[in-house]
Amino acid sequence: MKFIITNVFTIIITIIPSVNSYLHILTKMFSSRQPSKLLEFPKLNYKELTEQNKYDLQWYVIGKKTDFLTNKPKKVRVWNRNYAVWKNENGSYIGFDDVCPHKAASLSAGKIVNNNIACPYHGYEFNDQGTLVNVPGICFQPSPIYDVSKYTVVEKNGWVYINTMIPSKNESVITSGEYIYEEPEIASNCSVVFLDMEYNCYSRILSENSLDIMHIAFVHSFGNAHHPNPIKEEPPKLVGPNHYKSTYYYESGEKSMVRKAFGVTNLKIENEFILPHTTIARVIFDDYVSTVMTFALPIGDNKSKLFVKTYRNFWENQLGDAITRNTMYNTMLEDKLVVEGIDRRFMDGKFNMKFDKLQNTYKSFYKRFIHKFDNDNDTSYPE
Ligand code: FES
Numbered sequence: 349m350k351f352i353i354t355n356v357f358t359i360i361i362t363i364i365p366s367v368n369s370y371l372h373i374l375t376k377m378f379s380s381r382q383p384s385k386l387l388e389f390p391k392l393n394y395k396e397l398t399e400q401n402k403y404d405l406q407w408y409v410i411g412k413k414t415d416f417l418t419n420k421p422k423k424v425r426v427w428n429r430n431y432a433v434w435k436n437e438n439g440s441y442i443g444f445d446d447v448c449p450h451k452a453a454s455l456s457a458g459k460i461v462n463n464n465i466a467c468p469y470h471g472y473e474f475n476d477q478g479t480l481v482n483v484p485g486i487c488f489q490p491s492p493i494y495d496v497s498k499y500t501v502v503e504k505n506g507w508v509y510i511n512t513m514i515p516s517k518n519e520s521v522i523t524s525g526e527y528i529y530e531e532p533e534i535a536s537n538c539s540v541v542f543l544d545m546e547y548n549c550y551s552r553i554l555s556e557n558s559l560d561i562m563h564i565a566f567v568h569s570f571g572n573a574h575h576p577n578p579i580k581e582e583p584p585k586l587v588g589p590n591h592y593k594s595t596y597y598y599e600s601g602e603k604s605m606v607r608k609a610f611g612v613t614n615l616k617i618e619n620e621f622i623l624p625h626t627t628i629a630r631v632i633f634d635d636y637v638s639t640v641m642t643f644a645l646p647i648g649d650n651k652s653k654l655f656v657k658t659y660r661n662f663w664e665n666q667l668g669d670a671i672t673r674n675t676m677y678n679t680m681l682e683d684k685l686v687v688e689g690i691d692r693r694f695m696d697g698k699f700n701m702k703f704d705k706l707q708n709t710y711k712s713f714y715k716r717f718i719h720k721f722d723n724d725n726d727t728s729y730p731e
């Protein structure tokens with residue numbers, strides 16, 4: 349057994365390319381960060397949210413690029429509401445309410461015919477703007493009440509996003525997806541692995557879990573149970589639009605990949621969130637960077653889907669992909685065991701400790717700008 353493990357590590361270590369190439373990548377990744385630019389991103393005042401601010405806060409990841417086939421509608425669900433989404437032959441995405449305005453059949457079960465979507469119930473056809481253009485066997489006068497609502501859907505860096513807000517006709521709003529954050533790992537061409545998993549819990553629980561440095565030692569096998577707390581922390585600061593970051597200095601766990609394969613003890617962890625649902629955990633050790641980016645899609649009040657991208661600038665080959673996928677999948681299962689047991693009514697807890705700042709910052713913005721239950725302060729059990 350020992351022989352096999354030694355061999356696996358020998359293979360892994362010999363496939364790591366030279367450190368110099370990583371220095372180049374890292375220089376590219378981090379040289380563009382200008383702390384002096386922080387002042388360009390003032391904190392939002394919820395009383396003064398513009399139509400554009402509100403629109404920007406409603407982009408939701410609904411799948412990976414590879415989940416959408418050309419001319420094949422797919423049903424997606426965000427905040428208890430269904431949407432029919434498909435990719436047309438030009439590679440653009442179309443998103444409609446998944447409710448036919450005639451008698452409410454699910455449009456996502458329909459077919460694409462000549463760039464129109466045909467309802468599976470009576471065959472009415474809507475063009476890519478949502479306008480009713482054909483009713484089999486019947487002549488009709490067009491009217492806006494026949495039309496289906498359309499939403500903006502874009503693909504960015506492997507994820508497909510829908511914006512669930514229809515901007516008011518009187519306001520000019522940028523609907524191109526310009527707000528959607530682009531992680532620096534894209535420019536540095538890091539290797540990436542995509543995963544997703546459904547969880548029976550409220551979406552904010554998942555994002556807060558990704559921003560919780562102290563759970564690592566207890567929930568994850570790679571955590572440091574002897575030294576669970578960071579050696580040093582830089583508290584949350586604003587680094588972009590609705591984007592906050594904390595930095596931690598942490599000692600790697602004895603069973604962590606960082607310690608076992610690289611022999612590195614001291615880590616720097618950059619932990620970030622971008623409203624509404626993006627989190628980043630970037631582990632930096634020696635010249636290497638391993639990044640986990642998540643998006644917690646709220647499907648319903650107690651159902652979410654966690655989309656994950658993991659980037660790395662080492663082990664950039666298929667074996668590296670397989671190891672990363674396996675490690676991340678197990679990590680997600682470890683989290684699942686705990687987060688699905690959290691009762692949403694009590695999730696804010698009764699007190700906070702030193703390293704809870706980042707998740708608390710997220711929580712307060714989330715409640716103000718994204719979502720809050722009507723009975724958020726009511727933690728009594730139902731009769
Ligand atoms: S329900 Fe869609 S065409 Fe009648």
Ligand SMILES: [Fe+2]
Pocket residue numbers: 557558563564567568679683
């Ligand atoms: Fe976790």
